[in-house]
Amino acid sequence: MRPDHPRQATKARLRSEQKADGWYLRLSGQWTAEKLEGVVGVLERLPARLGGTAVTWDFSEVGRMDSAGMMLHLHYRKELEKRGCRQKILGRTPEQEQLEALLLRHLPERIPKPASLASRLLRPLEGLGRATVNGFRDMRLFLEFLGENFLVLSRSLLHPLSIRFDAIAKNIEDAGVRALPIITLTSFLIGVVIAYQGAVQLQKFGANVFIVDMIGISVTRELAPLITAIVVAGRTGSSYTAQLGVMKITEEIDAMRVMGFEPHRFLVLPRILALMIALPLMIFFADLIGILGGMVVAHLHLNISWNEFLHRLQTVVAVKHFWIGIVKGPFFAWLIAVVGCFRGLQVSRDTESIGYYTTISVVNSIFLVIACDALFSVVFTQLGI
Amino acid sequence: MAADDEVPEEVIRVTDVVTRFGDNLVHDGVSLSVRKGEIYGLMGGSGSGKSTLLKEMILLLRPDGGTIEVLGRNLAELGFEEAAWLRQQWGVLFQSGALYSSLTVAQNVGMKLREYTRLPEKVIDEIVRMKIRMVGLPDHAADLYPAELSGGMVKRASLARALAMDPRLLFLDEPTSGLDPIGAEAFDQLILKLRDMLDLTVVMVTHDLDSIWTVVDRFAVLGDHQVVAEGTLEEVIEQPHPIVRQFFWGARGRLRSAHGQ
Structure with a gap:
C-alpha cells in the first residue's frame, strides 16, 4: 500500500x-x-x-x-x-x-445574524407581495411583447416579401411534421378510450350504433383539438422557450439586434405563423386517427362494420363540428407560440432561468389553451352552433 | 508528521501523452513535469491543446496514450476511492467561473465543506466568509448570486470555491482572460500571494504574456502537438523554435520585453 x-x-x-x-x-x-x-x-x-x-x-x-x-x-x-x-x-x-x-x-468582524422569528413569520406575506408585483410586471411585459409583435406583423403584411418564408417552412417541419408520430399515438388512444367507455354504457340500452355519433362529435369538436394543442404545448411551446432562452444567454439575440435583425421578425413571427398554419392541419390529422381508433373498438366490441360506421358518420355528424374543431387550431397555436416566445425572451443571464421559464411557459400555455377552449364552448353554445 | 502530508517533488508528471478527437490529433507525445510549490504555466496558441491537457490532468478527459501522474498516482489506474481522494486534493478555477447559478456565492464556496465534512454550520460559515475575504471580495458579495457579479468578481468567487478545502494543487484555466489589465494584474498578484500563504502548487493555462512575465515560475509552450519548449522564462525565450519566436518576438511580445522586468 x-x-x-x-x-x-x-x-x-x-x-x-x-x-x-x-x-x-x-x-x-x-x-x-x-x-x-x-x-x-x-x-x-x-x-x-x-x-x-x-x-x-x-x-x-x-x-x-x-x-x-x-x-x-x-x-x-x-x-x-x-x-x-x-x-x-x-x-x-x-x-x-x-x-x-x-x-x-x-476573519470578518461580525457574522450576519440569522433572520429573527418575526421576520420569518412575515415571509409568506413578503412572498405574496412579490408574487403580485411580479404578476403585474409580467402582464405589462406581455402587453409590450404583444404590441411589438403586432407592429412587426402589420409591417410584414405591408411588405409581404420581408416575411421569412424559409424559417416558417422549417418551423412547420419541426413543430408539425415531426410531431405526427406522437399525435398519431395519443389521438388513436383517445379514440379507443372514448369508444370503450361509451360502448359499455350504450350496450346496456342496445343503442350500439350511437357510438358513431358520440365519437364523431366528441373527437372532431373537442378532443382532437384539445389533445393536439396540449401535446404541441408540451413539445413545441417548451422548445420555443428553450431555444430563445439559450440564444438570450449566448447573447445571440443581442447580436441580432445590433445587426438590425429584429428578433421579432426573424425569430418570433415565423414561429407564431408556422404554428398557426401547422396546428389546424395537425388537428385534422388527429380527427382522422381518433375516429379510426373509435372505429376499431366499435368493430371489435360492438360488431359495427367499417362500412356501417362510415355511412352513419356521414349522415349524423354535421360538418360544423369538424369546422369548429379546426377553427380552434389557429387560436390555440397563437397562444402556445406567443407564450413560448415571450417566456423565452424573458430568460435572464443565468442557466437556471431556462428551466424555470420553460416550465412556466408550458404550464401557462396549457392553462390558456384549456381556458380558451372553455370560452369557445360557451360562445358556440350561446350562438346555438 | 504523517505520511499523508508528503507531496512529491514532482507534483505532476506527464509522459508521452497522445490525444485524438476523431481524426484531429491534439497531442502527439506531450511530456512535462510540474514541481512542488511552483506556478507552472501552460502556454500556446488557440487549439494547441492546453485546456485539453488541463482537463486530462483533472480527470475530465482521458488521454489516448501516455501516462499522467498527479501527486504520485497514475491517473489511468485509479481506484474509485483514490480518485475521490485525489479530487479532494485540488481546486479548479474554470475559464468562465462555472459557479452554480442557483446558489449564492457563500453557498458555492461552502459546498464542498458541507458535503465532505461534518463541521458545524457556524464554523463552515466562518471559513466561507474568511475565504471570500481572502480572495479580495467584499463581505456583502457572499449573499449575491453569480448572475449579479461582475466578471472579475466571478473569477474571485470561483477561486474562493477552489480554495475552500485548502487544496495542495490549484488548476487555473485562463484566470485572467476577460479581465481588464488592472484586474488581471491584481488577480496575478493574488495568486502569487495565495501560493506563498497556502503553500500551493499552481498550474495555469494562459496566453497572457503579462502573467508569464510576472507570476509564472516555469512554463511549457505547446505547439505542433508537442511541447516545443519548457523551463523558466530566460530558458524558453532563448529557444529558436519558430512558435516560441512568434510568441515572444512578435509585436506584442517585443513590447513586453522592452518594458518588461
Missing part, C-alpha cells in the same frame, strides 16, 4: 486532561477538513464543561493542519473566552502560527 493512502491517514483527535494548573487539551492527528468529524462533538461540549477554568491547548502532536482545522480551533477558543477561560497555547509550529495570523487577518 502506498504511504499516504487515504485510509491510513489518522483522524483528528482531542484529549482533555485535568492537571493541577487547569485543563489540558491535547490535539493530535490530522486537523484537515475531511478528518475533523471526530472532534466536533468533543469541542461542542467544551464551553459548558470548562467554563471559567484555565485551559491549555497543546499542539505538539498535531500533524497537518489546514484552515478548516485552525478555524474550528479558533471558533471554540473564542467560545471559551466568552465563558471566562484563561487560555494558553503550547507547542505550535511556525507554520501553524502563520496560518492563524492569516485567518485572523481575513
Whole structure:
C-alpha cells in the first residue's frame, strides 16, 4: 500500500486532561477538513464543561493542519473566552502560527445574524407581495411583447416579401411534421378510450350504433383539438422557450439586434405563423386517427362494420363540428407560440432561468389553451352552433 | 508528521501523452513535469491543446496514450476511492467561473465543506466568509448570486470555491482572460500571494504574456502537438523554435520585453 493512502491517514483527535494548573487539551492527528468529524462533538461540549477554568491547548502532536482545522480551533477558543477561560497555547509550529495570523487577518468582524422569528413569520406575506408585483410586471411585459409583435406583423403584411418564408417552412417541419408520430399515438388512444367507455354504457340500452355519433362529435369538436394543442404545448411551446432562452444567454439575440435583425421578425413571427398554419392541419390529422381508433373498438366490441360506421358518420355528424374543431387550431397555436416566445425572451443571464421559464411557459400555455377552449364552448353554445 | 502530508517533488508528471478527437490529433507525445510549490504555466496558441491537457490532468478527459501522474498516482489506474481522494486534493478555477447559478456565492464556496465534512454550520460559515475575504471580495458579495457579479468578481468567487478545502494543487484555466489589465494584474498578484500563504502548487493555462512575465515560475509552450519548449522564462525565450519566436518576438511580445522586468 502506498504511504499516504487515504485510509491510513489518522483522524483528528482531542484529549482533555485535568492537571493541577487547569485543563489540558491535547490535539493530535490530522486537523484537515475531511478528518475533523471526530472532534466536533468533543469541542461542542467544551464551553459548558470548562467554563471559567484555565485551559491549555497543546499542539505538539498535531500533524497537518489546514484552515478548516485552525478555524474550528479558533471558533471554540473564542467560545471559551466568552465563558471566562484563561487560555494558553503550547507547542505550535511556525507554520501553524502563520496560518492563524492569516485567518485572523481575513476573519470578518461580525457574522450576519440569522433572520429573527418575526421576520420569518412575515415571509409568506413578503412572498405574496412579490408574487403580485411580479404578476403585474409580467402582464405589462406581455402587453409590450404583444404590441411589438403586432407592429412587426402589420409591417410584414405591408411588405409581404420581408416575411421569412424559409424559417416558417422549417418551423412547420419541426413543430408539425415531426410531431405526427406522437399525435398519431395519443389521438388513436383517445379514440379507443372514448369508444370503450361509451360502448359499455350504450350496450346496456342496445343503442350500439350511437357510438358513431358520440365519437364523431366528441373527437372532431373537442378532443382532437384539445389533445393536439396540449401535446404541441408540451413539445413545441417548451422548445420555443428553450431555444430563445439559450440564444438570450449566448447573447445571440443581442447580436441580432445590433445587426438590425429584429428578433421579432426573424425569430418570433415565423414561429407564431408556422404554428398557426401547422396546428389546424395537425388537428385534422388527429380527427382522422381518433375516429379510426373509435372505429376499431366499435368493430371489435360492438360488431359495427367499417362500412356501417362510415355511412352513419356521414349522415349524423354535421360538418360544423369538424369546422369548429379546426377553427380552434389557429387560436390555440397563437397562444402556445406567443407564450413560448415571450417566456423565452424573458430568460435572464443565468442557466437556471431556462428551466424555470420553460416550465412556466408550458404550464401557462396549457392553462390558456384549456381556458380558451372553455370560452369557445360557451360562445358556440350561446350562438346555438 | 504523517505520511499523508508528503507531496512529491514532482507534483505532476506527464509522459508521452497522445490525444485524438476523431481524426484531429491534439497531442502527439506531450511530456512535462510540474514541481512542488511552483506556478507552472501552460502556454500556446488557440487549439494547441492546453485546456485539453488541463482537463486530462483533472480527470475530465482521458488521454489516448501516455501516462499522467498527479501527486504520485497514475491517473489511468485509479481506484474509485483514490480518485475521490485525489479530487479532494485540488481546486479548479474554470475559464468562465462555472459557479452554480442557483446558489449564492457563500453557498458555492461552502459546498464542498458541507458535503465532505461534518463541521458545524457556524464554523463552515466562518471559513466561507474568511475565504471570500481572502480572495479580495467584499463581505456583502457572499449573499449575491453569480448572475449579479461582475466578471472579475466571478473569477474571485470561483477561486474562493477552489480554495475552500485548502487544496495542495490549484488548476487555473485562463484566470485572467476577460479581465481588464488592472484586474488581471491584481488577480496575478493574488495568486502569487495565495501560493506563498497556502503553500500551493499552481498550474495555469494562459496566453497572457503579462502573467508569464510576472507570476509564472516555469512554463511549457505547446505547439505542433508537442511541447516545443519548457523551463523558466530566460530558458524558453532563448529557444529558436519558430512558435516560441512568434510568441515572444512578435509585436506584442517585443513590447513586453522592452518594458518588461
